[in-house]
Structure formats: C-alpha cells, structure tokens
Amino acid sequence: MSTGPSKKQLNITVVGAGIVGAAIAYSLAKRGAAVTVIDRGRPGGGATSHSFAWINATAKHPVSYHNFNRRSLGMWDRFAKDFDTDVGLRWGGQMEWVATGESAKELESRAAQLQAWGYPCQMLDGVQMAQLEPGLTPGTVTAAIYCELDGMVEPTVAAEACIKAATKHGASVELETEVSSLKVDSSSATVVAGGETIAADVVVLAGGVDNTQLAAMAGITIPQQDSPGVVIRTNPISQPLLTHVSVVYAPPLESGRPEIHLRQCLDGSALIGEGTQESLARNDTQLHADELLARAAEYVPGLKGASAVPVSVGYRPMPLDGFPVIGFSPKAPNVYLALTHSGVTLAPMMAQMATMEIVDGANVDLLADYRPSRFD
Ligand SMILES: Cc1cc2nc3c(=O)[nH]c(=O)nc-3n(C[C@H](O)[C@H](O)[C@H](O)COP(=O)(O)OP(=O)(O)OC[C@H]3O[C@@H](n4cnc5c(N)ncnc54)[C@H](O)[C@@H]3O)c2cc1C
Structure with missing residues (x-):
C-alpha cells in the first residue's frame, strides 16, 4: 500500500x-x-x-562523508525489517590489529579521529582481544581497535x-x-x-x-x-569462525604484503580480501585464492581444511x-x-x-x- x-x-x-x-x-x-x-x-x-559487504563508517573521510555513511549504517536495521527474508544483516563490529610500531601509531591516530567524530572505536589490549575473539591466533600485536557499530549483509x-x-x-x-x-x-x-x-x-x-x-x-x-577488486570465497564452513565480531582486519604475515580482511557469510562460507576497501587487485586465479586462504588461516584456525573458490575480479562503481x-x-x-x-x-x-x-x-x-x- x-x-x-x-x-x-x-x-x-x-x-x-x-x-x-x-x-x-x-x-x-x-x-x-x-x-x-x-x-x-x-x-x-x-x-x-x-x-565484501562490510557496512561501516570506519574507513570514511572527511567527517561529512563519514557522517553520511554512519547515517546509512543506522538505517539498515529498519530497511531490512521490510523484507520477508533474512538478508544476512548482522552487527558485531569490526576488529583490527597491527603488528609493527609504525602501524600501531597509524591505528591509534585513526581510533582517536573516529572517537573525535563520535564514532565508538576503542583500543583493545591482548586480554580484551582474546575475550572478544577467543578462537583467533593473532600473532604479534602492537595495537588493536574495535569499532562496535559496524556490520555486514548478504x-x-x-x-x-x-x-x-x-x-x-x-x-x-x-x-x-x-x-x-x-x-x-x-x-x-x-x-x-x-x-x-x-x-x-x-x-x-x-x-x-x-x-x-x-x-x-x-x-x-x-x-x-577503474577500480578492480578481488574478494575470494571458501566452501561453506559449518562452525562459526568468529565469536562476536562480524569483520576482522589482520596484519600482513610478511612486510610489504597487504593486510587481510575476513567475514563469514550466512551460508557459512568465508569472504577474504586483502588491502583496504579501495585497493586495486586483479589476480583472480585459483593459486591466489589458495594462497590468500592459507594466509587467513594463520589467524583464523577454523579456516584450516577449507577450500578456496576463486571469484572473478569485481569492478567497484x-x-x-x-x-x-x-x-x-x-x-x-x-x-x-x-x-x-x-x-x-x-x-x-x-x-x-x-x-x-x-x-x-x-x-x-x-x-x-x-x-x-x-x-x-
Ligand atoms: C571487491 C569489492 C569489495 C567491496 N566491498 C564493499 C564493502 O565492504 N562495503 C560496501 O559498502 N561496499 C563495498 N563495495 C562496493 C559495493 O559493492 C558497490 O558500491 C555496490 O555493490 C554498487 O551497487 P550498484 O547497484 O550501484 O551497482 P551494481 O551492483 O554493479 O549494479 C548495477 C546493475 O546495473 C545493470 N546495468 C548496467 N548497465 C545496464 C544497461 N545498459 N542495461 C540494463 N542494466 C544495466 C548491471 O547488470 C547491474 O546489475 C565493494 C565492491 C567490490 C567490487
């Protein structure tokens, strides 16, 4: 009506x-x-x-564009309620950690900026990280943040x-x-x-x-x-990979490589990408998908034994x-x-x-x- x-x-x-x-x-x-x-x-x-379908206002500058995204993020719950199907809208926030002194400074300043804009983003210590995501094996952590408002959708x-x-x-x-x-x-x-x-x-x-x-x-x-990007997918995994958060950003395993991001979909499959939300990537081979999954499994043990499904390059509008x-x-x-x-x-x-x-x-x-x- x-x-x-x-x-x-x-x-x-x-x-x-x-x-x-x-x-x-x-x-x-x-x-x-x-x-x-x-x-x-x-x-x-x-x-x-x-x-990758991370609903966020975390990685958005300047403040006017951050606020624009935040406003839309706040509309998703009501928007999704109109549908008679589960669109996979899940909250839980984004957790990100880094492994070098230089990246720690950058992460701390990003958290301070988000806080100044009134966006909840807290620094985590190792104990808090483990409480939030006990199943992860994060390796060296020099700094970690948690942005509790972020979510995901299918x-x-x-x-x-x-x-x-x-x-x-x-x-x-x-x-x-x-x-x-x-x-x-x-x-x-x-x-x-x-x-x-x-x-x-x-x-x-x-x-x-x-x-x-x-x-x-x-x-x-x-x-x-031109903004090509690659997010690979795994086969459906029956157990939850994450306990509380919806999206994790983990540091590169070796210096010079991009960071890794991951979330689990409604059907249990994991989506894994590397770099930032704007990073350019064109490698959509099986070899790359296998290698990206292996890197992510170092941090998320639940991925061990999963298989990678390459997804062709996507072009961001x-x-x-x-x-x-x-x-x-x-x-x-x-x-x-x-x-x-x-x-x-x-x-x-x-x-x-x-x-x-x-x-x-x-x-x-x-x-x-x-x-x-x-x-x-
Ligand atoms: C790798 C990657 C990661 C991303 N990660 C995120 C993320 O984490 N969070 C986030 O918010 N966004 C993310 N994005 C961006 C987001 O996915 C896009 O902004 C969004 O999907 C754009 O939707 P759209 O409807 O504008 O475009 P599309 O989904 O491309 O839809 C456009 C439609 O128009 C149709 N069309 C085009 N030309 C014609 C024509 N001549 N006649 C008829 N139909 C036509 C096409 O068939 C298509 O279905 C990501 C994008 C990529 C590629």
Whole structure:
C-alpha cells in the first residue's frame, strides 16, 4: 500500500537492479510510484555480487562523508525489517590489529579521529582481544581497535529482496534486458530496452560502472576511476569462525604484503580480501585464492581444511573523486543519477534521499557535495 499522499502517480524507470538500484526501486514503489526496473542481468549480479559487504563508517573521510555513511549504517536495521527474508544483516563490529610500531601509531591516530567524530572505536589490549575473539591466533600485536557499530549483509540476497518487495508494491521488472538508448525531453525520459520503448516521467540511472556510459546517452558526464577488486570465497564452513565480531582486519604475515580482511557469510562460507576497501587487485586465479586462504588461516584456525573458490575480479562503481553521485542532472532534468562506492553501506540512505527528491520534489541539502553537476 502506498504510504504517500494521493497525487498524480509518477512513472519511473530504474536502470540497474544492483543493491543501489534495487533499494531505490523498492523505496519508490513503496511510496506509490509506478516503477519499472530493467537490468541486463539478474538482481545483485553486478558489483554487488563481488562486494565484501562490510557496512561501516570506519574507513570514511572527511567527517561529512563519514557522517553520511554512519547515517546509512543506522538505517539498515529498519530497511531490512521490510523484507520477508533474512538478508544476512548482522552487527558485531569490526576488529583490527597491527603488528609493527609504525602501524600501531597509524591505528591509534585513526581510533582517536573516529572517537573525535563520535564514532565508538576503542583500543583493545591482548586480554580484551582474546575475550572478544577467543578462537583467533593473532600473532604479534602492537595495537588493536574495535569499532562496535559496524556490520555486514548478504548484498545479493538484499538486492533480490528489494526487487521482490518492489513487485509487491506493483513494480514491473525486466531482467536480462539491456538498455541500449536513452532520450530525454523537457517532460519525459525514454529508454529502449530489449527492443521495447519505455517512456517515463523520470529515469533513475543505477547502472554501477556502466553509469558513465548510460549517463553519456543523455549528454551527462560522470567520470569514474577503474577500480578492480578481488574478494575470494571458501566452501561453506559449518562452525562459526568468529565469536562476536562480524569483520576482522589482520596484519600482513610478511612486510610489504597487504593486510587481510575476513567475514563469514550466512551460508557459512568465508569472504577474504586483502588491502583496504579501495585497493586495486586483479589476480583472480585459483593459486591466489589458495594462497590468500592459507594466509587467513594463520589467524583464523577454523579456516584450516577449507577450500578456496576463486571469484572473478569485481569492478567497484567509483566516481572519479571517490564520492557518491546522487541527484538530478541540470543537463537532463528527468534523469536521476545514483552511483557510489560503498553502495552496500549506502543503499538505504541513497534510496530514502532519492525517493524524497523524486517523489516529493525535495532538494536535500545533505546531498549538496554529491551532485552530478560537479563534473560538468
Ligand atoms: C571487491 C569489492 C569489495 C567491496 N566491498 C564493499 C564493502 O565492504 N562495503 C560496501 O559498502 N561496499 C563495498 N563495495 C562496493 C559495493 O559493492 C558497490 O558500491 C555496490 O555493490 C554498487 O551497487 P550498484 O547497484 O550501484 O551497482 P551494481 O551492483 O554493479 O549494479 C548495477 C546493475 O546495473 C545493470 N546495468 C548496467 N548497465 C545496464 C544497461 N545498459 N542495461 C540494463 N542494466 C544495466 C548491471 O547488470 C547491474 O546489475 C565493494 C565492491 C567490490 C567490487
């Protein structure tokens, strides 16, 4: 049932059923818009399926962007409650430790910065670490932190749940259908998809890395960085790998190598990546997956005996300056852009803000730094 006031029903086409487009489609349909979702693949099959899906405001700068992520993090519980399926939303926080004096200083200053921003992040000693995660074998620890608010989700399950819920609110969904053209005039936006011409009051472009190309069809410039990343998966492991926390970041085993991050999914499989959330990686071979798993097993003994499933390189949607792109473009007034890194963390926020701007005609001040026009 629509929760909005009675007025002319908007026709909206959403291009892309990743976590961002699916969340927006759901939110718009819930507000009573007539939504058509088009994806050339399946819901959550793009970057969303490659994501480590750590919900966090921990690794976000400057403070305005940190607060933006924190706000979305705080919306996830309520957002996930709308679905009749378990989307794997789990809290528990992030624990990170380092093994050198230099990294300890960096971690201490990061914790102090997060505390100054009002984000709970405490330094842990060895005893506290062991209390939190008794099963880990952390090796040398020069400093450790715990950010208790962070969580995780199964992003493809969440995208599927959004699409299913959107259809319950009347949305129509066209999958395995590619948008090949987009035309805009002063009162409408029309896409051609799978040979069909679909006119709408507004088109939302949530095509992830392909948003640059989609936006160009309407004369809009949205440059992106090439941002490949690799997160490997293990077979499902029946016992819990972690006791309390959802995400761990462990130091490199040898100097010069990247740090390792790990979480356990709803089906028991572990996701393991290396480096930061923005590190570039292209090695998606079995050899690399085996080696990464072996390194992680040094810290997480529950991984011993697991087998590594290589996952192909994923490409992060990554605007050129690293910050979200959200809003109508002055160049094409019926085209609404939604493109971001950290889209798993930010999906509830992107959906709520986009809905207010499209359905209510609001101009959300909070989005001022993230407007598409900054690239004009
Ligand atoms: C390795 C890696 C690790 C990550 N880790 C995290 C993390 O820990 N936390 C976090 O918050 N975020 C993380 N991210 C980022 C996050 O996953 C993305 O920001 C998010 O998934 C983007 O969702 P999206 O819906 O915008 O894009 P996508 O999931 O890529 O969806 C876009 C959709 O558009 C469709 N599409 C494109 N062009 C067309 C067309 N012409 N016609 C029809 N359909 C089209 C595609 O088929 C696709 O389904 C990570 C990403 C990667 C790759």
